[in-house]
Amino acid sequence: MSENTGSQLFQPFRALGFITDQNRFVLQKRQTDNFVTVSIGKSFQIFNCAKLTLVFVGRQHDKRIRAMAAFKDYTFTASASNIYVWKRAKLQRTFKKTTGRRANVVELLVFGEQLLALSDDNVLTIWHIYDSRIISELQFGDDFDVTAMVHPDTYLNKVLFGSRQGTLQLWNVKSGKLIYSFKHATWPAAAVTCLAQSPAVDVVGIGFADGSIIVHNVKLDQTVVSFKQAEGCVTTMAFRTDEQAVLATGSNVGSVAVWSLDAKKLLTIVKDMHDGTVTSAQFLAGQPLLLTSGVDNSLKMWLFDQPDGSARLLRSRAGHSAPPSSIRYYADSNDLVSCSTDHSLRFFSTIQDQQSRELSQGKGIAKKARKYGVKDEELKLPPIVQFYASAAKQKEWDNVITCHAGHPTAHTWSWQNKVIGQHAFASKDPSPTVIKSVTISACGNFGLIGSASGWVDKYNVQSGIHRGTFRALPSGAAHAESVEGLCVDVVNRTLISASLDSTIKFWNLHTLQLDDTLDAGCAVSRLALHGDSGLLAAVGDDLSVRLYDIDTRKLVRLFSGHTAQLTDITFSHDSRWLLTATTDQVIRVWDLPSGRMIDWFCADKAVTSMSFSPRGDFLATSHVGSVGIYLWANQMHFSRVLLAPPPAKPAKVSMPLSVLIDEHDDDTEQDSAGRPLKKPKLDAVKLEQPDDDDDQDAADADADAQQPPAPPPPDSTALAVVSEVPPEREQLAPGLITLSNVAKSRWQSLSNLDLIKRRNRPQQPPEKPQQAPFFLPTLAGLVPTFVAPAQTQAEAPGGSSRILNFAEMADVATEFTKLLDEAEQSDTPNYGPALQHLKGLGPAAIDLEFQTLSLADDCKRHKQVMRMIEASMDTNRDFNVVQALLNLFLKYHGETIIDTAGLLELAKQLRQKQREHWLRLETLCQNNLCLIKYFSGIQTG
Numbered sequence: 001m002s003e004n005t006g007s008q009l010f011q012p013f014r015a016l017g018f019i020t021d022q023n024r025f026v027l028q029k030r031q032t033d034n035f036v037t038v039s040i041g042k043s044f045q046i047f048n049c050a051k052l053t054l055v056f057v058g059r060q061h062d063k064r065i066r067a068m069a070a071f072k073d074y075t076f077t078a079s080a081s082n083i084y085v086w087k088r089a090k091l092q093r094t095f096k097k098t099t100g101r102r103a104n105v106v107e108l109l110v111f112g113e114q115l116l117a118l119s120d121d122n123v124l125t126i127w128h129i130y131d132s133r134i135i136s137e138l139q140f141g142d143d144f145d146v147t148a149m150v151h152p153d154t155y156l157n158k159v160l161f162g163s164r165q166g167t168l169q170l171w172n173v174k175s176g177k178l179i180y181s182f183k184h185a186t187w188p189a190a191a192v193t194c195l196a197q198s199p200a201v202d203v204v205g206i207g208f209a210d211g212s213i214i215v216h217n218v219k220l221d222q223t224v225v226s227f228k229q230a231e232g233c234v235t236t237m238a239f240r241t242d243e244q245a246v247l248a249t250g251s252n253v254g255s256v257a258v259w260s261l262d263a264k265k266l267l268t269i270v271k272d273m274h275d276g277t278v279t280s281a282q283f284l285a286g287q288p289l290l291l292t293s294g295v296d297n298s299l300k301m302w303l304f305d306q307p308d309g310s311a312r313l314l315r316s317r318a319g320h321s322a323p324p325s326s327i328r329y330y331a332d333s334n335d336l337v338s339c340s341t342d343h344s345l346r347f348f349s350t351i352q353d354q355q356s357r358e359l360s361q362g363k364g365i366a367k368k369a370r371k372y373g374v375k376d377e378e379l380k381l382p383p384i385v386q387f388y389a390s391a392a393k394q395k396e397w398d399n400v401i402t403c404h405a406g407h408p409t410a411h412t413w414s415w416q417n418k419v420i421g422q423h424a425f426a427s428k429d430p431s432p433t434v435i436k437s438v439t440i441s442a443c444g445n446f447g448l449i450g451s452a453s454g455w456v457d458k459y460n461v462q463s464g465i466h467r468g469t470f471r472a473l474p475s476g477a478a479h480a481e482s483v484e485g486l487c488v489d490v491v492n493r494t495l496i497s498a499s500l501d502s503t504i505k506f507w508n509l510h511t512l513q514l515d516d517t518l519d520a521g522c523a524v525s526r527l528a529l530h531g532d533s534g535l536l537a538a539v540g541d542d543l544s545v546r547l548y549d550i551d552t553r554k555l556v557r558l559f560s561g562h563t564a565q566l567t568d569i570t571f572s573h574d575s576r577w578l579l580t581a582t583t584d585q586v587i588r589v590w591d592l593p594s595g596r597m598i599d600w601f602c603a604d605k606a607v608t609s610m611s612f613s614p615r616g617d618f619l620a621t622s623h624v625g626s627v628g629i630y631l632w633a634n635q636m637h638f639s640r641v642l643l644a645p646p647p648a649k650p651a652k653v654s655m656p657l658s659v660l661i662d663e664h665d666d667d668t669e670q671d672s673a674g675r676p677l678k679k680p681k682l683d684a685v686k687l688e689q690p691d692d693d694d695d696q697d698a699a700d701a702d703a704d705a706q707q708p709p710a711p712p713p714p715d716s717t718a719l720a721v722v723s724e725v726p727p728e729r730e731q732l733a734p735g736l737i738t739l740s741n742v743a744k745s746r747w748q749s750l751s752n753l754d755l756i757k758r759r760n761r762p763q764q765p766p767e768k769p770q771q772a773p774f775f776l777p778t779l780a781g782l783v784p785t786f787v788a789p790a791q792t793q794a795e796a797p798g799g800s801s802r803i804l805n806f807a808e809m810a811d812v813a814t815e816f817t818k819l820l821d822e823a824e825q826s827d828t829p830n831y832g833p834a835l836q837h838l839k840g841l842g843p844a845a846i847d848l849e850f851q852t853l854s855l856a857d858d859c860k861r862h863k864q865v866m867r868m869i870e871a872s873m874d875t876n877r878d879f880n881v882v883q884a885l886l887n888l889f890l891k892y893h894g895e896t897i898i899d900t901a902g903l904l905e906l907a908k909q910l911r912q913k914q915r916e917h918w919l920r921l922e923t924l925c926q927n928n929l930c931l932i933k934y935f936s937g938i939q940t941g
Contacts, residue, residue: 006601006653007599009599010632010633010635012654014656015656015657017348017628019299020297023038023039023065025280026075030073036299037075043057044065044068044077049291052301054354059089061079062080067106069110070110073088074086074129075087083095095132103119103123104120105120109151113129114128116173122146123137123138124137126138138173143165144165145163146163150195152197157172159173164191166192167183168181168182182218192208193207193209193233193235196237203218207234207235207236211230211251212229213228213229229251231251231257233252241283246260248290251277252278255270256273258270258309260309270302281293289314301315318358319346319627320340320344320628321340323341323627324609324627325341325385325609326339326385326386327620329612329613330415331389335350336350338622340383341383342377342383345400350631386438387401387402387403387438389415390444391444393444393445393462394415394416397421398413398421399414399461400412401461403438404435412461425466428476433453435451436452437450437484437497438450442488442490442531445460446509450483450484450486450499452482455483456479470497470512479503481523482499482500483497488509493510494506498527500523502519502523506518521540524539526538526569528569532575533575535549535550536550542560544558547559547578557592557595559597565582568581576591577592578590578592587601598646599643600650601652601653603655604652604655605623615637617633623655628658737917737921740877750846750888751884751891753843756843812854823864838885850888853893858902862896862903863903866903866907867906869882870910879917
């Protein structure tokens with residue numbers, strides 16, 4: 001058995017459908033644009049508020065993100081006890097405590113050049129942003145458990161803290177002293193849940209867990225105005241910063257209350273802004289736009305332009321608020337259709353996330369919900385349990401059909417308009433029943449529905465007219481029990497139905513007559529048909545999958561060995577594989593021609609649904625307890641994969657992330673396949689100091705810092721992150737040839753560098769230099785004398801020529817040549833450092849090194865390079881890189897070798913060495929090819 005090293009066929013690619021989680025977002029204005037940073041579990045995303053387009057996705061943390069903050073171009077994320085500093089999407093530094101208890105950080109606040117981190121042990125740690133040192137720590141008493149904090153504008157070194165006991169304290173974080181405590185008898189005896197700075201100086205907003213809202217003047221210690229939110233706990237609050245004195249507060253029920261501070265009254269309540277708690281809300285600076293996020297995995301922007309002071313939805317980004325129950329690729333496109341227990345049917349684009357949206361269930365739902373005072377979900381259809389989408393007639397009429405949990409009718413949808421259709425199909429069974437399965441014919445004209453009572457009916461999708469019932473029993477039903485699956489063949493002649501009565505029946509689609517019946521031997525809970533090959537897969541309750549040929553109506557394969565209930569099955573695009581998922585989190589890949597399992601792996605969570613892309617490049621899965629859709633790359637589609645026998649136990653594979661790791665990222669080392677090898681070592685990287693233009697932004701963000709900023713530490717200048725050479729692979733045996741970990745694109749480009757330069761040549765000719773002025777400057781005198789140009793810094797003193805003398809540069813010492821000289825100083829030359837140096841250079845730099853080899857000292861440099869290549873061959877390491885270097889060397893210096901006797905002798909030795917290595921490698925490859933050819937011709941019984 002092979003080692004348990006992961007899936008041989010599928011590699012995690014990316015995740016879709018994640019917008020935000022329950023943490024509060026961070027809104028920041030950079031120049032004229034507003035950016036919002038949201039967390040998504042163990043990562044974070046940055047959106048541009050102009051159109052809520054995704055700008056950056058952060059890398060994966062070890063644990064879930066609990067708090068975030070932003071400062072200029074930097075994003076701070078708190079995960080467990082560590083604080084990570086990011087510039088855009090690249091990690092810059094990590095703040096870690098080296099001594100004391102490492103408690104989880106629950107809230108962050110940027111305070112000038114300081115970062116305040118509140119941990120769950122009621123300790124406030126103050127970090128210096130640039131040199132990452134701890135300035136001080138504040139330990140709050142047992143009678144004051146901090147739950148919120150805010151920096152009042154213009155208050156130098158002051159931070160206001162709210163507590164679970166309902167009191168407030170103002171602290172000087174620089175001196176570590178308590179300035180003042182706030183507690184009034186009229187204040188509620190409830191925990192402070194949020195604090196917000198108002199546009200007015202000295203005035204802050206305080207939200208309490210019992211729904212109380214207090215706008216308080218901290219300078220005078222007087223309450224300006226107070227309100228009571230009937231919806232319960234105040235989860236977030238935001239002040240408008242334009243000319244309107246308005247306060248917006250969020251609640252646990254998804255509504256936002258809008259209060260007038262001038263009239264001291266409630267203006268309106270915008271209900272159902274989110275399905276669940278409104279976790280964060282903030283107005284854009286100087287605009288009537290409110291940005292909100294909630295636990296329903298959505299980010300929404302609201303425009304306050306209604307006459308009653310309420311808001312309307314301007315734009316939004318949302319995914320499923322509950323885990324998807326079924327996903328399928330739409331026809332031959334890259335789009336995914338998914339349904340969930342959140343009563344929605346959604347479309348996801350795997351290329352453009354911004355195009356993803358929910359299919360509408362009617363414009364009147366939101367209006368009716370507001371009229372009757374209920375949630376939108378209560379007026380929507382029940383959760384979808386099964387759907388089918390056909391692209392045959394998508395431009396003419398409805399082409400999607402769905403059945404719903406406990407619902408007696410199936411509904412049609414228009415994919416073209418992304419809206420629910422006009423028709424609802426019900427079973428013709430006289431007794432009440434629910435629809436359990438649906439499908440659409442290959443022509444797109446007919447919709448088929450199966451009921452829990454065993455009835456199967458046919459409808460015209462365009463008109464909604466009933467076209468007949470498939471009858472096989474005296475009662476008029478097609479099956480004795482619930483119909484769990486329906487399929488129509490690709491030629492539009494046969495309908496296949498499966499039921500819990502252990503039968504699979506074949507019907508004439510046009511005459512509605514029963515053609516054949518197969519006994520599955522157990523109850524069938526799911527069907528999957530590959531139209532082009534005519535293969536039908538049926539999931540049985542005995543934990544096995546049966547494969548039938550619909551032309552011969554015979555069982556051709558039986559896949560058993562599953563140890564848990566099957567949740568979904570799917571065919572590969574070419575019908576060569578059948579994939580099965582079970583509740584024990586295992587995905588199995590079965591090879592249909594051989595009838596054997598060729599791969600299996602275990603995901604972090606059980607799969608609820610999966611679908612293979614029409615082109616065969618990706619596998620999409622949905623999982624228990626996750627609102628996202630995960631894409632797995634089919635490695636067989638992108639490269640050749642030599643399959644080994646599957647391991648005795650399924651390999652544990654990590655779930656795909658929401659971020660794509662750049663293959664050329666300087667911070668990530670890769671192997672030859674481009675996969676990251678290890679985490680970046682960034683502890684030595686310092687943050688960039690603010691530019692002069694950014695100082696004004698810092699003054700706007702922290703108005704109380706009137707004094708000049710302290711000079712930055714000398715080591716806080718940004719350091720360039722240099723990509724290191726990937727570590728060498730461990731050689732299994734000295735006699736085995738080992739390839740290098742250098743990326744394939746780097747060493748392959750050496751032989752094609754001329755072609756790459758020719759293709760990258762600029763299309764437009766260079767611009768002509770500006771003409772000299774008509775009047776040239778002259779010196780005063782009888783004879784006009786032109787003014788000589790000023791001497792440039794490039795000119796050497798004494799008026800020497802600026803033309804390069806290549807004869808003087810014939811043997812310029814470079815780092816590479818120095819390493820060659822050092823290697824030959826010992827009795828046993830070691831050319832390893834020189835080869836490692838070349839591996840760290842780019843293709844253009846290596847090309848320049850080889851082109852500029854000096855001919856001095858009887859071609860000394862050429863001999864050194866040839867001896868380095870020969871010594872590298874003897875080690876059997878970096879075989880691919882050494883071959884590329886040899887090819888490049890012969891390309892430039894082949895004629896020199898022929899004309900020089902000393903080089904010619906070395907070339908003969910090198911050729912002999914090359915033949916020995918290639919002959920050994922060719923022999924091994926031929927032996928393996930012969931074995932493969934032999935075993936592939938064996939007929940298995």
